């Protein structure tokens with residue numbers, strides 16, 4: 001009995017592989033290595049290089065490894081890129097997820113855990129959003145993920161498949177013992193870019209927009225430590241294995257930080273100043289998104305252990321130093 005992790009060579013997926021392996025689970029990773037890295041995959045897992053849309057391959061992996069659960073991270077993840085290449089995002093995130101779900105149903109997979117996103121809410125306002133808040137994605141990325149949620153909901157009604165769609169807020173940081181982190185080339189995520197700038201790998205960081213209706217005018221997000229996010233996946237896996245119902249759940253801390261506040265924390269934790277340039281708004285960006293994650297806490301028993309922006313940034317810095325030594 002194995003767990004199939006798609007996108008397991010990527011940032012978040014590689015942490016899931018570690019979380020599963022640490023529990024003694026048998027893990028198969030399917031990843032086409034478009035943005036992932038084979039060296040990020042724990043040697044305790046089997047890595048298969050291939051595409052999630054290859055239904056014959058997925059069917060073979062399910063049969064050969066006795067896969068009962070698929071945890072689906074593979075996808076395209078950059079909000080502004082989805083604005084310039086919507087059809088590419090709908091193909092990789094929606095059409096190919098449909099193929100993967102079809103292979104899961106055909107192969108008799110029992111449980112499916114899906115990487116959804118806070119981007120499904122869109123213009124959320126400053127109040128924390130719960131799962132039944134208005135779904136109004138502002139970007140093709142958010143829409144591509146919402147459509148995947150809808151497909152899962154319908155497939156689960158028609159077939160013996162139960163699922164958890166976890167809506168992640170902004171994931172950051174790295175494995176506390178330094179085994180994985182974000183290695184994405186040309187990364188666009190705020191904490192990764194800020195840490196690269198603090199370590200002198202970029203000349204400056206640009207703040208996208210200072211005229212949002214937020215306390216300091218810069219956009220507000222709910223940053224969650226990747227290890228806490230993985231704990232929510234492991235809790236969702238246990239919930240489904242124990243016969244629990246399908247669910248959609250937010251995974252965030254319920255506390256928002258503005259871009260300026262995040263940059264202050266990076267400066268403080270790293271102990272140096274770096275150049276910050278003020279720029280205009282980035283297409284597809286909502287002003288603020290903060291989670292109400294009561295459902296994950298009550299239904300899954302999820303209890304975060306790293307809810308501390310300084311710790312998140314500290315782990316991101318430690319990982320970045322590791323990458324610099326590795327590439328030296």
Ligand SMILES: NC(=O)c1ccc[n+]([C@@H]2O[C@H](COP(=O)([O-])OP(=O)(O)OC[C@H]3O[C@@H](n4cnc5c(N)ncnc54)[C@H](O)[C@@H]3O)[C@@H](O)[C@H]2O)c1
Pocket residue numbers: 006007008009010011012013030031032033034035036037050051052053072073074075076077092096115116117118167168169170171172184
């Ligand atoms: N990073 C965040 O803050 C965040 C927030 C919400 C949701 N998510 C979701 O989490 C998931 C993982 O994101 P990440 O930050 O680890 O990104 P990532 O780019 O590091 O990981 C994605 C992985 O999927 C692989 N992949 C992409 N398309 C594939 C395909 N067609 N077939 C096989 N493999 C493929 C890539 O090679 C990569 O290893 C994504 O679905 C993303 O939408 C991320």
Ligand SMILES: O=c1ccn([C@@H]2O[C@H](COP(=O)(O)OP(=O)(O)O[C@H]3O[C@H](CO)[C@H](O)[C@H](O)[C@H]3O)[C@@H](O)[C@H]2O)c(=O)[nH]1
Pocket residue numbers: 077078079116117118119168169170171188189190191193205206207208209219220221259282285289
């Ligand atoms: O160099 C930068 C990078 C980012 N930002 C700002 O920082 C905030 C956070 O941006 P990120 O790119 O780090 O993250 P997003 O909120 O755009 O999106 C991330 O979180 C979402 C969920 O909230 C999605 O799921 C998505 O996959 C993931 O990339 C945004 O206001 C952005 O404009 C900057 O000002 N400068």
